[in-house]
Amino acid sequence: MHPETEESGALPISDAMASVNAYHRELTPEEIDLGAHRALVGGLWDIMGPLQFEFLKSRGLKPAHKLCDVGCGALRGGIHFVRYLDAGNYYGLDINASLLDAGRQELTEAGLAAKNANLMLDARFKMNRFETKFDYILAVSVFTHLYANHIVRCLVEARKALQPRGIFYATFFEAPSSAYLSRIKHDPGGVESHYDRDPFHYSFQEMRSLAELAGVKAELIGEWKHPLNQRMLAFSR
Numbered sequence: 001m002h003p004e005t006e007e008s009g010a011l012p013i014s015d016a017m018a019s020v021n022a023y024h025r026e027l028t029p030e031e032i033d034l035g036a037h038r039a040l041v042g043g044l045w046d047i048m049g050p051l052q053f054e055f056l057k058s059r060g061l062k063p064a065h066k067l068c069d070v071g072c073g074a075l076r077g078g079i080h081f082v083r084y085l086d087a088g089n090y091y092g093l094d095i096n097a098s099l100l101d102a103g104r105q106e107l108t109e110a111g112l113a114a115k116n117a118n119l120m121l122d123a124r125f126k127m128n129r130f131e132t133k134f135d136y137i138l139a140v141s142v143f144t145h146l147y148a149n150h151i152v153r154c155l156v157e158a159r160k161a162l163q164p165r166g167i168f169y170a171t172f173f174e175a176p177s178s179a180y181l182s183r184i185k186h187d188p189g190g191v192e193s194h195y196d197r198d199p200f201h202y203s204f205q206e207m208r209s210l211a212e213l214a215g216v217k218a219e220l221i222g223e224w225k226h227p228l229n230q231r232m233l234a235f236s237r
Contacts, residue, residue, distance in 0.1 A: 024096060026098040040074075052077035068092075068130065075102075078106075128160050144171065156214045156215070168234070179206075186230075191229070
């Protein structure tokens with residue numbers, strides 16, 4: 001199944017998020033040709049793509065597994081996963097149609113069009129629209145841009161889409177305690193995160209509480225060599 005359009009009636013993530021998250025800006029075909037999408041998804045194209053790929057391989061990802069890449073963007077990591085996975089086993093979901101177009105162009109230029117990557121435009125994390133169950137779900141630099149209620153929605157949808165022993169890995173900016181109202185400067189990278197605006201930070205206790213609301217279990221993996229000091233979480237059914 002290769003859904004190409006957003007679910008009818010799906011509501012976008014709030015206008016407040018759109019105003020602060022540049023990922024909502026639609027790129028023109030000319031900008032995509034010039035590679036502007038690589039900067040829009042956070043840059044670090046040659047660092048973050050391989051880092052995601054090697055992390056999931058170290059966690060047991062095999063070519064026969066099915067992977068859902070939430071917030072796949074222009075396939076910064078997706079290129080590596082599509083190349084490695086068996087044909088048809090990569091599924092990418094994003095809120096930005098132009099980034100998905102850029103991802104298709106990246107696949108074509110890499111000679112990977114025949115690997116039949118499944119890409120879907122969706123603003124509400126409805127992974128079950130792919131009509132399959134996933135061994136792994138990945139969300140890199142997604143929760144860092146989401147309010148808590150959106151994170152719960154994502155976790156609920158992930159629970160529905162995971163295999164019984166599947167794992168959902170997601171990154172976040174970690175706060176030292178819950179309801180941490182002060183901004184945090186994260187090193188390396190120097191990114192400043194906030195309690196109530198993008199980019200967001202959460203304590204692990206807060207993330208575990210959100211997981212409980214969604215009916216999943218949370219485990220803190222922590223350090224995984226992210227260049228901007230995002231920490232890794234694992235969620236399971």
